[in-house]
Amino acid sequence: MHVLSGAYKDAAGGPETQKQVGGNMAATAVIVLQLLLGSMASASHLYGQNMVYTYRGRNPDGTFKVDFHNRATHRGGCWYSTGWRCSGSNCGSVSRTQTGVVDNANGACATEEIITRNMRSNKPFLLRANSCCWVYGRNGVSSWNAATSVDLGTRSDTRQPNRSPDFNVLSVLRVPQNCPRTYNLLTFDPDGDKVRCRYGNIPGVESTSCTLPSGFHLHQDSCTLRYLSTSAHSNVFALELVVEDFPQGHITLAYTDGTRSSRAPLTVGRGKRSITQWWQWYMTSTTTAPTTTTTPPLSKLPLQFSVRVDPAVPTCQEGIYLPRFVAPTPADGERFQAEVNKEMEIKVKAQATLSTIQNLLISGPMNISKHRNTLNEFDIKWTPVPEDVGHYFVICFAVESLRWPQTYQSEMRCVLVEVTGERVKPHVICNETSMTVLLEKDSFSGLHQDHLRLSESTNAACSLQTHSNSTHVIAVVPLNSCGTEIEEDENNLIFKNEITTVDDIRDVITRKHLLEVQFYCQYPKRGNVTLGFTAHRRNVTVWEKGFGTFTYQFEFYPNNQFQTRIDPNSYPLEYELGSRIFMQIEATSSINNTELFVESCRAAPYDNPSYHQAYSIIENGCKVDPTVQTYSSADKQEFRFSMEAFKFIGLHNQVYISCSVVMCEAGNTNTRCSMGCINSTGPVRGKREAHIQTANHFVSQGPLRLRRSAQSAGATVTNLNLNLVFIAGCVLAAVGMICGVAIYKSKMAKVKYQPLPTSET
Incomplete structure (x- = not known):
């Protein structure tokens, strides 16, 4: 992520700190250009925005330092400045701005702007922003308005200034016309305050329409938005919510000028609905609201986003057309801990049988990133910086799939991340x-x-x-x-x-x-290329309770007599396509009454049994490759087999054979060894009792290469060469990205x- 920093000039001409600029024409042109760019940014098509703040303590000069995190998503470009201006005289001055791209997908660019302000007083103040235009709105909202109200008075319960509720949302949500859906707008208050989400009701300040669109229901106390039903359209509904926090009990706020103010809890109660008939509930907007308090909230923050209602889908069941989250995706509302200066990772995976998973949408803190691996899983990665310690961040995500020409979006999930100091080094x-x-x-x-x-x-x-x-x-x-x-x-x-x-x-x-x-x-x-994995693999020594220490030895032989192994100095071994490869796995143990069983063998381009794209040779003790032959041995601790060199080798520069083996008490009918081949699509496990069989162990040998004939040597061959390509920089300890992450679990x-x-x- 590209991060910029520099001075900022308040769009309303408020008392902002800025560098002195000479009176020449060039400097004037720079200022005009900055204002013009800010105006263009505000005038770009908005999908949504939200703002939270972080109190950073007092500066050496006694001023109060606050960071404002403004997240906004625009259509057609990555704009940063929303043009927030001071409404009053206590907004202080801007000392720093940082900007960065959070996500850029489907023509919508999500950015975050961190604005640092220094306030001379801890009295309440209000920031406002407004401009044209919401992107192709369908609920009568063209221009947008937003307001952020902050009170830094010292609370009587925490002895600290009020801390902002933490929340987030994807700025563009999509839902099929015929599929009701619930969006839990994750909110968290670090002071333990009561948080509510209401619809903006001050026109020209908090919102434009002040009316929740038809077909939606908002439960304010739980911050839950439900889509019920409405017609489909390519334009979006613009939703303008306000997040407020109220103390759990009666408190006072003390200010540096000696004055005080009081705050009261939010009295929860049912507000009147705008309808009375049950059949109207699915076609009319409703708001379940608490009763109004006599004191204002501690803060008021904007939460604005767009909802697009797509054409109907044949079925609303997740996992068919609509993407369905599967493990290891975290649950909605799950909490994580992240250590400072250490990369955290959130894995996301979704499935859909009749559509193709296309993209992951994310919203979160600056410097967050997303990656897709070859398993069609997504990784969300973020590294907190020292100033994030002790603070909380909400990360939201959704997956989109495609069945041309329709795009389907999964449910939105959000998780809460707490940043801690370094615990393990x-x-x-x-x-x-x-x-x-x-x-x-x-x-x-x-x-x-x-x-x-x-x-x-x-x-x-x-x-x-x-x-x-x-x-x-x-x-x-x-x-x-x-x-x-x-x-x-x-x-x-x-x-x-x-x-x-x-x-x-x-x-x-x-x-x-x-x-x-x-x-x-x-x-x-x-x-x-280096020779990192081309050496003959050493024996595997294992310690198991009841079996002591024993060793597995995996070797290749020139023929079916299995008398003299192939010299380890000959590796990597080369085979003609169709020629037979002879292998033997032997276990050595001080305990005589044991036997060896090979449960599975696979071939892969890496010497790693966990690699996902592997060619099965033996599974569940059964021959899978049709060319596999086994050979009897008088020693129950030996397993001999062979197979024809296969074309799989030709797809890679070299491959390894990895086998899963188990040692059992000989003659015991309750072990996996006695079960032999079991034709089953699911995992097979023998009854593991104390001292009658070991856990599964992996042994591997290789690499093997397909020998090129003179005729094929000049031909064009597809060579993925994954193993050698991997070795490509293994000496590069400086190039490899390295990270250790420690997580304490309860x-x-x-x-x-x-x-x-x-x-x-």
């Missing part, structure tokens, strides 16, 4: 084959390193004890094991893992999930990265 280093994470032990006092583990820790190489010292917990995490997950977008490969707390390092579940440190390494796909953590069912891959 991680440092992440990325190299060709691993991620190194260093955590200062002093930053998580009260937790012992013995109760910390990676996502998967049965592999001895994943122990946090190996490299840690007296001052730091150090994890050297391979990119292809220890539960490392791989994600991919158009430009990058992202490897993710996490360090969490457990009751015991050998436990599968935990009730003490108090700390979660998520970290990742991001590598660009383009760059020079509830049991969910499983983060589950493999997708076959139907979703």
Whole structure:
């Protein structure tokens, strides 16, 4: 995001601080140009806007510092200045402005302008803005009006100035004509005040029409807007709401001039509806309002947006035409914590069977961004800055899908983000084959390193004890094991893992999930090739309760005699298309009464069992590839098989074979090993009792390459070369974007990265 900063001149000529400008013609031209641009911005077509404020304390000169966050969406361009002007004499002066683009989609550009004002007094003041035009409104609203009322008097209950309610909304909402929908306008007050959302009722100040459009219902106390029914049209309804906060009890506000004022709670009650017959409710606008209080609110803030009613959809059931949110999308109203200077991530996924997911719409703080990965999931990312600590931010989003020529929009969801200071101090280093994470032990006092583990820790190489010292917990995490997950977008490969707390390092579940440190390494796909993944893979050593320490060995052989493995120095191995590949997986254990079972094997362009686009060879213990052959062995801890070299290799420069294996007590009929091949589309799990079978472990070997014949060498071959492209910059620790995020949780953590069912891959 491009961020600009500089002096600002108040459009109404109020007492604003500005740099001295010479009296020459060039300087005058600059001022005229600035005013002209501000006027053009105000005159552009508006979809909606809202404003909140943040009290920043007192400056050294005693003035009161306040940041105003004005979010606006315009059609046809990214305009920043809305032309807010002072209505009165206590608006202070503008010392700084910052601007940035939040989202730009479908010809609508959402921006945020942060205006810093320094007030000489903490007395109440009013900011106003108005201009032409709402974008193609259909409810009689052409020009727009907005007002922001702020009172910085010291509250008798908190001993601090009033803090602004936090809220947000997407400026352009779309709903099919025949599908009633409820929009929960998320509001949060950091002082615990009562917040209500009413329709603007002061013409020329708060709104233009002062009337909620027909077909909508607004419940003021819950800030809930319901679309009921109306005709479809390409023009939008312009909705002009006002957000107010009232104290929960009687308080006084003290000002620097020695005066005081009082505020009373909002008395909740039912206002009269504008209709009496039930059948009229679906065709007429209504407002459920509380009774009027005798004292004004603590603040009044604009919340304005547009609603477009689209033609009817064949069915209103979500997931068919209308996008339906699925896991891991957060619920509406969910709360997050984000640490300062550390990137937070919100994952969004939606499905629709008869339309195609197209885009994600977002609204949130400056520097927020969105990304789409190869799983058709969206990532919302944001990094709070130090001045955000202790404050709250509302992030809203919706997904759009397309079935030509109609666009469908999902429900809108909003989440609340609280920004905290740095709690854990991680440092992440990325190299060709691993991620190194260093955590200062002093930053998580009260937790012992013995109760910390990676996502998967049965592999001895994943122990946090190996490299840690007296001052730091150090994890050297391979990119292809220890539960490392791989994600991919158009430009990058992202490897993710996490360090969490457990009751015991050998436990599968935990009730003490108090700390979660998520970290990742991001590598660009383009760059020079290194030999990061071309070496023969080492054996996998595993520790399991009841089985002790045992080792898996995955090797390739030249023939079906399985006598001498292929020299590891020969890797990467090359095969002719159709030639047979012979493989053996062997388990070595001090316990004799055990047997090995291979539940699945897949081929993928990366040495990572979590990669989503893989070719299945064996699934649920059953042969999937028709060329697979198995060979008997006198040793129950060996599994021998072969298959023909397949064209999948030709789509990539090289591939790896990864298998999921399990060790069981030999002869026990209650184990997964005894179940053998099970033809099932769902996940299969044997009954895991203590000491009769292990968890699933992943072993891999490779890479394999398809040998090019002389005839095909000169032909044009589609080469995605994903593995080598990934290695392209793995030496680039400086180029990879690195982040460690720590989140304290008060509830049991969910499983983060589950493999997708076959139907979703």
